[in-house]
Amino acid sequence: GNNGKGGKFAFTPIAPVDASVDAFNVPEGFDWSPIIRWGDPIFADAPDFNFAQQSPAAQAGQFGYNNDYTEILRQPNGKKGLLICNHEYVNPQIMFPAAAASPAEAAERRAIFRNAVGMSVVELERDKKGQPWSYIRGGKLNRRITVDTEFELTGPLAGSDFVKTLADPAGTKVFGTLGNCAGGTTPWGTILSGEENFNGFFRTNGTSVEDRRYGLGNSATGMGWEQEDPRFDARGEDYRNEPNRFGYIVEIDPENPNSTPKKHTSLGRFKHEGANVIIADNGKVVAYSGDDERFDYLYKFVSKNKYKKNNKAHNMTLLQEGDLYVAQFAGNSAAEIDGSGSVPADGAFDGSGSWLPLVVGGKSAIAGMSVQEVLVYTRLAADKAGATKMDRCEDVQPSLQTGKVYVACTNNTKRGLPGQAAADESNPRSENRDGHVVEITEKRNDATATSFSWNLLMLCGDPAKNTEAYFSGFPASQVSPISCPDNLAFDTQGNLWISTDGAPSVIGYNDGLFKVGLEGKNRGNVQQFASMPRDAETCGPVIHDDESLVFVAVQHPGEDGSYGANTSFFPDYVAQGTTPAPGQVRAPRPSVVQIFPKS
Ligand code: FEO
Ligand code: CA
Ligand code: CA
Numbered sequence: 001g002n003n004g005k006g007g008k009f010a011f012t013p014i015a016p017v018d019a020s021v022d023a024f025n026v027p028e029g030f031d032w033s034p035i036i037r038w039g040d041p042i043f044a045d046a047p048d049f050n051f052a053q054q055s056p057a058a059q060a061g062q063f064g065y066n067n068d069y070t071e072i073l074r075q076p077n078g079k080k081g082l083l084i085c086n087h088e089y090v091n092p093q094i095m096f097p098a099a100a101a102s103p104a105e106a107a108e109r110r111a112i113f114r115n116a117v118g119m120s121v122v123e124l125e126r127d128k129k130g131q132p133w134s135y136i137r138g139g140k141l142n143r144r145i146t147v148d149t150e151f152e153l154t155g156p157l158a159g160s161d162f163v164k165t166l167a168d169p170a171g172t173k174v175f176g177t178l179g180n181c182a183g184g185t186t187p188w189g190t191i192l193s194g195e196e197n198f199n200g201f202f203r204t205n206g207t208s209v210e211d212r213r214y215g216l217g218n219s220a221t222g223m224g225w226e227q228e229d230p231r232f233d234a235r236g237e238d239y240r241n242e243p244n245r246f247g248y249i250v251e252i253d254p255e256n257p258n259s260t261p262k263k264h265t266s267l268g269r270f271k272h273e274g275a276n277v278i279i280a281d282n283g284k285v286v287a288y289s290g291d292d293e294r295f296d297y298l299y300k301f302v303s304k305n306k307y308k309k310n311n312k313a314h315n316m317t318l319l320q321e322g323d324l325y326v327a328q329f330a331g332n333s334a335a336e337i338d339g340s341g342s343v344p345a346d347g348a349f350d351g352s353g354s355w356l357p358l359v360v361g362g363k364s365a366i367a368g369m370s371v372q373e374v375l376v377y378t379r380l381a382a383d384k385a386g387a388t389k390m391d392r393c394e395d396v397q398p399s400l401q402t403g404k405v406y407v408a409c410t411n412n413t414k415r416g417l418p419g420q421a422a423a424d425e426s427n428p429r430s431e432n433r434d435g436h437v438v439e440i441t442e443k444r445n446d447a448t449a450t451s452f453s454w455n456l457l458m459l460c461g462d463p464a465k466n467t468e469a470y471f472s473g474f475p476a477s478q479v480s481p482i483s484c485p486d487n488l489a490f491d492t493q494g495n496l497w498i499s500t501d502g503a504p505s506v507i508g509y510n511d512g513l514f515k516v517g518l519e520g521k522n523r524g525n526v527q528q529f530a531s532m533p534r535d536a537e538t539c540g541p542v543i544h545d546d547e548s549l550v551f552v553a554v555q556h557p558g559e560d561g562s563y564g565a566n567t568s569f570f571p572d573y574v575a576q577g578t579t580p581a582p583g584q585v586r587a588p589r590p591s592v593v594q595i596f597p598k599s
């Protein structure tokens with residue numbers, strides 16, 4: 001193995017774990033424990049989790065399901081912290097010991113699910129800096145955001161005809177946030193969260209060009225919420241616009257549990273994976289965001305107004321007004337790209353690019369579309385602009401040390417198929433199963449620039465079986481196999497950390513967390529730090545290498561199982577024939593996990 005280098009925080013990479021194994025693995029010398037699990041009570045009056053006896057009211061006071069984006073904010077003394085987490089969706093078939101026995105029970109479960117999605121804010125504590133955390137039941141800042149939480153729409157769509165409904169004729173208030181996938185933490189201490197696969201929650205007429213472009217259709221939804229809440233049935237006039245009220249970047253202030261979270265329409269409406277912010281040299285803030293759909297796009301927002309240090313109230317208005325762009329990539333070896341993913345003759349997958357304007361200076365840059373139309377039907381505006389069709393942009397994150405922007409393209413199995421876009425230098429593989437990572441350098445390293453250069457940091461894969469796998473020239477035989485990059489994070493040394501989603505069905509190993517060097521001779525060196533339990537996706541991650549602590553949100557462990565036929569027993573691994581301790585169950589529970597050095 002290749003020993004990790006990264007200041008004090010070094011580790012020996014773990015071996016990849018076969019996808020049939022249900023275990024959570026960390027490097028030698030490290031240990032792990034859950035901080036909080038699905039169902040753990042976060043309010044003083046919320047009940048302990050009881051797998052066999054759940055209720056909507058209990059779930060509303062407990063940690064939600066399928067933890068995704070995670071942040072851990074620390075107070076200066078290191079003894080108190082705040083955990084903020086997205087709950088993207090639910091897995092009904094593994095959340096109960098048996099299938100619902102009656103229509104009434106099925107309806108009650110749907111109410112549980114509506115309280116299991118959204119977000120959580122939970123206080124943390126410990127005796128001293130560097131130790132693992134415990135969560136505080138009843139912490140003053142603890143909060144659950146569910147389908148019933150009020151949000152305020154901001155920006156050009158607020159109050160517009162595109163977002164008015166029977167329940168909200170003014171078009172300014174939305175209840176709930178849906179499909180919250182990745183996110184970001186702003187320099188002013190708020191949390192951004194991306195509304196990703198919102199379309200699946202709505203039944204619509206499904207006939208308009210716009211509906212089809214957003215995957216909205218006229219069939220019963222998987223969740224079935226339209227059966228008790230009319231706003232999820234958008235076929236009639238009353239709630240025709242309800243789906244237009246989802247698909248945004250939302251912002252919450254975790255330090256104020258009574259604040260109304262915002263949905264910022266200026267960043268456009270699409271399947272936002274998340275958004276990450278950097279302050280440009282001129283003080284404007286720039287947010288990068290990907291649309292996670294095959295052949296969809298990469299976007300950038302530039303605020304009109306400037307960041308003011310120590311003025312949170314002002315900074316919380318910055319995402320309400322500004323310019324929106326979409327990326328167009330040009331390769332410099334186009335003739336050599338054949339979809340096989342082989343490195344071009346000039347030695348690199350690289351080229352130049354432009355940020356094509358969608359909205360600039362408060363005016364639409366798209367002929368035939370108003371500003372409001374561009375922001376509510378952003379995908380159609382980007383189609384008209386001529387943006388580059390990408391291989392599913394997941395996290396898009398600028399390095400705050402170098403300003404370079406990293407784009408995780410998770411995979412695109414349809415690239416190059418008949419009738420689909422062919423491979424190009426920025427998405428160079430046909431039927432791209434393993435995904436790749438793009439590195440963007442803005443012109444003059446100015447985050448507000450309208451042009452950039454780019455290259456591919458890596459083409460993912462298992463180098464032992466896949467000769468196309470490419471790691472910026474780092475010897476492929478020395479890296480950990482990696483597939484389907486999803487979430488990104490940085491450590492204090494400037495290394496990129498990548499978590500994966502979908503590796504088991506591609507390279508046969510459980511998903512994991514990987515550290516990647518970006519500079520010098522360590523550039524492209526992929527080292528696996530953690531491996532997830534069976535069927536689980538690696539989310540989060542949060543890297544506090546200054547304290548030798550790493551955090552991951554373990555999402556959907558045992559997802560491929562069913563009632564009474566669990567494929568995972570994470571995180572408590574309570575074996576058949578033993579008595580679970582209070583709070584433990586013989587079923588998987590999505591959990592936020594901390595990884596720390598053994599004492
Ligand atoms: Fe919810 Fe794009 O992953
Ligand atoms: Ca090239
Ligand atoms: Ca994701």
Ligand code: CA
Pocket residue numbers: 394410486501
């Ligand atoms: Ca994903």
